[in-house]
Amino acid sequence: MSQYEARVRAFIDENFPPAVEGEPVPAGLSLLESGVIDSMGVLLLVTWLEQEFGFIVDDDEVVPENLDSIAAIDGFIARKVELEPAG
Template sequence: MSTQDNKSKIGSYLARYFPGHELREEEDIFALGFVNSMFAMQLVNYVEHEFGVVVENEDLELDNFRSIRALDAFVARKLKTATAAA
């Protein structure tokens, strides 16, 4: 799956929670005030289930989840690591 496909999936998922706001790839969803702790956990769950990756404790850094672009990069790193380990 391409990075653009992943960005599209992530953007579509986030758009459901931010109606009326056209979220750009680089926009910080935490700085915009869109995210609370409950949604942050939903986002982790979404990433794990949608992309088949395991989010480890050390992955739980805001920088991995701040934006569509950051989430895409995080997923790509996790998928690359999983492929290399297999």
């Protein structure tokens, strides 16, 4: 598990219903296609990412490649955090 995956997983588990009741969401599962997250959920996710990690999610970054699975979100956070200038 990467450094961000546990935080992302905790947020997903707290705010969205699981794809399969009683089972953790697989890291590579499409959150949109499985119905875990809908379009309003994406907005909630983006807001959380900005508040939790202190970066801005640009409109052109709100794409499945960045936000459609726990693994994709984890990679997106890592890229954004590395690109942000330190304090």
